[in-house]
Amino acid sequence: MPDPLDEYRQATEAAMRRALVTDDPALQPLYGMMRYHLGWCDASFAPLAAREGKRLRPTFCLLCCAGLGGDWRQATPYAAALELVHNFSLIHDDIEDGDPLRHHRPTVWAIWGLAQGINTGDAMWSLARLTLHDLRGVGYSADTVLDAVALLDRTSLALCEGQYLDIGFESRPSITLDEYEHMARGKTAALFAAAFQGGGLLAGASADVQRRLADLGLALGLAFQIADDLLGIWGDPAVTGKPAASDLASRKKTYPVAYTFAWEAERGLRDLEQLYRATDAPADVAAISRCLERAGAREHTQQATRRNHEAALSLLATLPLREPAASLLPTLIASLLGRDY
Amino acid sequence: MPDPLDEYRQATEAAMRRALVTDDPALQPLYGMMRYHLGWCDASFAPLAAREGKRLRPTFCLLCCAGLGGDWRQATPYAAALELVHNFSLIHDDIEDGDPLRHHRPTVWAIWGLAQGINTGDAMWSLARLTLHDLRGVGYSADTVLDAVALLDRTSLALCEGQYLDIGFESRPSITLDEYEHMARGKTAALFAAAFQGGGLLAGASADVQRRLADLGLALGLAFQIADDLLGIWGDPAVTGKPAASDLASRKKTYPVAYTFAWEAERGLRDLEQLYRATDAPADVAAISRCLERAGAREHTQQATRRNHEAALSLLATLPLREPAASLLPTLIASLLGRDY
Numbered sequence: 027m028p029d030p031l032d033e034y035r036q037a038t039e040a041a042m043r044r045a046l047v048t049d050d051p052a053l054q055p056l057y058g059m060m061r062y063h064l065g066w067c068d069a070s071f072a073p074l075a076a077r078e079g080k081r082l083r084p085t086f087c088l089l090c091c092a093g094l095g096g097d098w099r100q101a102t103p104y105a106a107a108l109e110l111v112h113n114f115s116l117i118h119d120d121i122e123d124g125d126p127l128r129h130h131r132p133t134v135w136a137i138w139g140l141a142q143g144i145n146t147g148d149a150m151w152s153l154a155r156l157t158l159h160d161l162r163g164v165g166y167s168a169d170t171v172l173d174a175v176a177l178l179d180r181t182s183l184a185l186c187e188g189q190y191l192d193i194g195f196e197s198r199p200s201i202t203l204d205e206y207e208h209m210a211r212g213k214t215a216a217l218f219a220a221a222f223q224g225g226g227l228l229a230g231a232s233a234d235v236q237r238r239l240a241d242l243g244l245a246l247g248l249a250f251q252i253a254d255d256l257l258g259i260w261g262d263p264a265v266t267g268k269p270a271a272s273d274l275a276s277r278k279k280t281y282p283v284a285y286t287f288a289w290e291a292e293r294g295l296r297d298l299e300q301l302y303r304a305t306d307a308p309a310d311v312a313a314i315s316r317c318l319e320r321a322g323a324r325e326h327t328q329q330a331t332r333r334n335h336e337a338a339l340s341l342l343a344t345l346p347l348r349e350p351a352a353s354l355l356p357t358l359i360a361s362l363l364g365r366d367y
Numbered sequence: 368m369p370d371p372l373d374e375y376r377q378a379t380e381a382a383m384r385r386a387l388v389t390d391d392p393a394l395q396p397l398y399g400m401m402r403y404h405l406g407w408c409d410a411s412f413a414p415l416a417a418r419e420g421k422r423l424r425p426t427f428c429l430l431c432c433a434g435l436g437g438d439w440r441q442a443t444p445y446a447a448a449l450e451l452v453h454n455f456s457l458i459h460d461d462i463e464d465g466d467p468l469r470h471h472r473p474t475v476w477a478i479w480g481l482a483q484g485i486n487t488g489d490a491m492w493s494l495a496r497l498t499l500h501d502l503r504g505v506g507y508s509a510d511t512v513l514d515a516v517a518l519l520d521r522t523s524l525a526l527c528e529g530q531y532l533d534i535g536f537e538s539r540p541s542i543t544l545d546e547y548e549h550m551a552r553g554k555t556a557a558l559f560a561a562a563f564q565g566g567g568l569l570a571g572a573s574a575d576v577q578r579r580l581a582d583l584g585l586a587l588g589l590a591f592q593i594a595d596d597l598l599g600i601w602g603d604p605a606v607t608g609k610p611a612a613s614d615l616a617s618r619k620k621t622y623p624v625a626y627t628f629a630w631e632a633e634r635g636l637r638d639l640e641q642l643y644r645a646t647d648a649p650a651d652v653a654a655i656s657r658c659l660e661r662a663g664a665r666e667h668t669q670q671a672t673r674r675n676h677e678a679a680l681s682l683l684a685t686l687p688l689r690e691p692a693a694s695l696l697p698t699l700i701a702s703l704l705g706r707d708y
Contacts, residue, residue, distance in 0.1 A: 055535075142535075144485055148527045151489075176497075190394065194396075
């Protein structure tokens with residue numbers, strides 16, 4: 027019997043590949059840059075052996091759709107659109123952060139320049155939205171398709187709002203935990219919420235079930251972002267592919283750092299803030315680490331991951347899910363969050 | 368009696384202002400940057416006296432809608448979306464071209480940096496699409512709203528495709544007139560086509576009338592871009608607000624330049640190409656001007672504007688338009704294209 031998750035991934039990948047094609051010879055490099063970002067070809071646009079992307083958001087979406095009695099194959103264009111929106115945001119993030127590498131490969135802007143980089147992200151975003159129109163004529167009412175379009179449009183705005191906050195953090199001396207969560211809800215969790223809710227919407231779920239799916243996605247997205255923050259400081263370089271404590275070296279304002287700011291502020295201390303302010307020299311990673319250790323930031327961050335993970339599982343338990351989604355979702359969620367909490 | 372064009376502009380402006388609002392205090396500066404770009408506030412987000420924007424695309428859209436018997440007030444969200452898409456593309460263009468000024472004001476990226484600049488454009492694009500959902504529940508069927516969404520989504524992709532070609536022109540020694548037109552159709556004309564066709568769509572026009580409206584918008588958009596190219600070389604600095612021959616100083620590959628490349632190539636000459644290749648020194652504007660003059664580029668470009676203008680007027684004459692659109696459209700088109708052809 028085929029693994030349903032493999033089926034979902036393959037169907038999503040096929041829908042994405044159908045979207046990223048043009049018959050216009052002059053535009054081939056534009057589509058080539060988009061395919062390059064997705065790992066389908068090298069920088070000369072020669073095809074690469076298929077890289078098995080995780081395609082987390084489409085997988086959650088289609089699993090929810092099937093688990094709630096929908097026909098997941100019909101929902102595939104929406105799943106593909108989610109993944110394309112996610113990847114458009116990565117192309118722009120790489121420019122906004124000045125990152126020359128992603129997954130050990132040069133980023134689009136690093137190869138083709140800033141202007142083509144921005145525009146390639148814009149083109150992928152356009153294609154994401156066009157993909158949604160494939161939901162028409164496969165059995166959904168025009169109202170349902172419009173609801174799916176509106177969901178993705180609201181989510182896109184939330185992504186930009188979260189990204190605005192995240193960029194703003196860089197020029198701030200410190201941030202609060204509330205500010206961190208506000209940012210992470212938009213930047214990361216909103217697209218998870220759109221994956222879960224969209225799966226329910228396209229299975230014909232009630233407004234109440236859709237609301238719980240959205241809350242589940244938000245909790246999982248927050249857990250995912252906080253777990254990722256743990257890895258950025260305490261992750262094994264052999265696993266993460268980044269140097270140890272890389273998020274401290276770059277003075278990124280992640281959850282453990284926001285927690286330590288709060289811990290110190292309660293005690294009238296400003297050690298971490300001073301270390302983060304001294305941007306005229308490389309970050310003193312050892313001293314920053316000692317601040318985080320004194321505050322118990324690692325344990326507190328693990329607790330926050332656990333708390334959001336448990337919130338997601340509690341919401342999951344309230345949903346009328348069929349097999350195999352009912353068994354697969356908790357496993358998939360656990361594997362997504364790793365073991366460090 | 369109120370001028371209908373003023374009514375259209377005011378209704379569009381009101382819809383745009385309703386879209387660019389958030390009640391979230393932390394996000395005010397994001398919305399402030401968008402309002403700044405639109406000329407509604409200064410860089411500290413203090414409101415400015417209303418600047419009378421031309422809002423060309425919304426005006427054409429609503430005039431077509433009314434002229435074909437539609438209720439233009441219902442179509443206003445679409446008109447606002449057109450203008451927001453246009454302005455999102457300007458925010459990104461300014462970054463891609465490295466322009467620090469637009470209409471004598473610092474550009475968004477020049478004030479708030481590259482990262483916020485890219486993201487502010489993305490946010491405006493999200494809001495443009497969200498605006499379209501206001502078409503629901505004012506009398507349009509869900510299918511018609513989806514058709515309008517699809518039209519704007521296809522147009523957004525065409526914009527990115529045109530922009531890809533335009534960016535690519537910068538690193539090319541020369542371009543052909545066909546390549547120029549391919550670029551201008553996407554970068555400029557597609558959004559005019561979406562304005563005319565969308566006005567017809569929302570008036571309930573037939574597929575055939577919509578096709579003619581799209582062709583009219585394409586012809587007008589090409590005429591507009593080519594007339595703009597004339598101004599960029601031979602325009603009066605007092606009118607354009609740019610130095611004389613500014614497009615030659617920046618070695619921009621506009622219509623007159625593409626025409627001169629072709630004229631020289633037919634005669635085995637490569638003078639202009641060599642002048643455009645010598646990018647290690649400032650452009651020799653006098654020598655470039657002589658090449659254009661020898662080829663008769665100005666007259667030929669004026670002819671191309673006239674040809675596209677006439678094509679637009681011929682298409683307009685086939686449309687079953689009521690007053691006041693029937694009288695106003697030719698006047699508006701003529702005023703848009705100026706007098707230099």
